[in-house]
Amino acid sequence: MKNNKITDSTILVTGGAGFIGSYVVEELLNYNPKKIIIIDNFIRGTIENMANFANSPIVEFIEGDIRDTALLEQSISRSDYVFHMAALRINACAANPRDGFEVMIKATYEVADLCVKYKIKKVIYSSSASVYGLAQHFPTPETDSPYDNQTFYGGAKMWGEQLFRSFKFMYGLDYVALRYFNAYGPRMDTDGKYTEVMIKWLDCIKDNKNPVIHGDGSTTMDFVYVTDIAKSNVAALLADVTDESFNIGCNIETSLKELLEIILEVNNSTLEPQFVETKTVNPVSKRLADISKARNLLQFEPHVDLHSGLKELSDWYFKKKIKNQLA
Ligand SMILES: NC(=O)c1ccc[n+]([C@@H]2O[C@H](COP(=O)([O-])OP(=O)(O)OC[C@H]3O[C@@H](n4cnc5c(N)ncnc54)[C@H](O)[C@@H]3O)[C@@H](O)[C@H]2O)c1
CATH class of the missing domain: 3.90.25.10 (UDP-galactose 4-epimerase, domain 1)
Incomplete structure (x- = not known):
């Protein structure tokens, strides 16, 4: 499949050895990128998850930590696009909020900062339905407030969205945030x-x-199958959309x-x-996600x-x- 935005581009996927990240890499490979760089520290990801592209000359896997800013810089400086997916799980953040801070907040700040420095064309940020806590409306639109969230994880994801939003406002960094429901x-x-x-x-x-x-x-x-999530990520890169957050669920x-x-x-x-x-x-x-915004602007459809x-x-x-x- 030929597409100008991805073909000949170098794309960094943090957390690309993980559950969703490995499917995003597979989906991107359908569009013939020049290179995909993966950084993953295997806290959850595995070699097995990457089996379908382990031998691809296009994929460069780096076993490393996103808290290593030098490694981030070395990878982002070579990239055109960034999918920022590395994160700790909600329970892991609750069990150790300091780790949550370092991975979800501090390292995400460094990602955003380096994306500005190296003029990354667009960041696709993995956010979460957890930003809502118990939502106010069902189906939940993206405009529901995040004030009912009680978790560190949901708070960190919301902060990540706001970080990218402010960097768009201050530095023009293009981004899209995807709020996955239950993957x-x-x-x-x-x-x-x-x-x-x-x-x-x-x-x-x-x-x-x-x-x-x-x-x-x-x-x-609201359960959403992993390949549908992977497709939404690529759609978020390809669509002429920036500075937006989208619910990614099935509306069921x-x-x-x-x-x-x-x-x-x-x-x-x-x-x-x-x-x-x-x-x-x-x-x-x-x-229950209202996915009409993703349907309209990303042509997202759960299959x-x-x-x-x-x-x-x-x-x-x-x-x-x-x-x-x-x-
Ligand atoms: N699975 C879900 O239901 C769900 C829902 C909403 C949002 N999300 C978000 O989607 C993204 C992908 O989630 P997933 O379900 O694939 O989880 P996952 O744990 O399988 O993937 C995350 C990957 O990040 C890696 N990672 C964690 N900390 C790292 C670090 N410090 N340095 C380098 N790599 C690190 C892990 O090893 C793992 O491979 C995450 O940002 C997650 O918060 C997931």
Whole structure:
């Protein structure tokens, strides 16, 4: 696929060995870039995630930390575009806010500063639906306020958006921020400390144990498949759009109870959900994205429905577990 903006460009992807980042790299490769530089410290990313492009002469992988400003400078000085995706997970930020500060805030500042210095043509910043906390309106438009957010992670993402906004205003740095809702798909973290609930349920199916739902399962989310997110990133680069934030979701609300039912169905499982009372209140009990802005300005359209996406995720998960058992 030929496109003037990407073809012959060098593109830096921070966090490119991660779940979403590795799909963004794959999507970019369809547009024949001159070079893709990846910086990832493997705190979550893996070599395995990059298997589909490990041998590509176009991709230069650097195992390194975005807190290393000299490394950032060495990479950004050679780049035309930057996808800034390296980040700590929401629970990791809560467990260690100082690390959160250094990665999400300080290193993001250095990224923005160097992007100005080296006249980067556009930055695509991975933000999050967490900026809203519990939103005021459903479906939630981008204009909802971030004041109900209570998490360090959501605050840091909002700060990142505002940082790029101010650098656009002061220095003309073009950027787009993408607020992903609930991302899922193959290459999700299956073994780490902070695995998502759908992975925990797949673990239950593997072990033939009834999957546990904490609470009544009425909490809702807006799930969006990882390849659709990757496409939104490339669309954000290609579109003639700057200084904007976009919700990236499916505009479909799914409760945890419904999610579990679909996971059981696609795996032909007869296990029964086990409801366990919980004292902890989830402050974000509902998520539903208004994606009309992304539809209009990025021509974004989610293509993978939850059934097909969960089938892909399940097949990948079981293949991986069998491979690990044999290893
Ligand atoms: N997964 C989701 O549901 C979701 C939702 C909203 C926003 N996001 C955002 O999307 C982006 C990608 O998320 P993901 O789900 O692929 O997570 P991920 O953890 O798989 O990817 C992040 C990558 O950044 C790397 N990284 C972390 N700290 C680093 C550092 N100091 N130096 C270099 N590399 C570092 C990790 O090793 C990892 O490969 C992140 O910015 C995340 O906050 C994700």
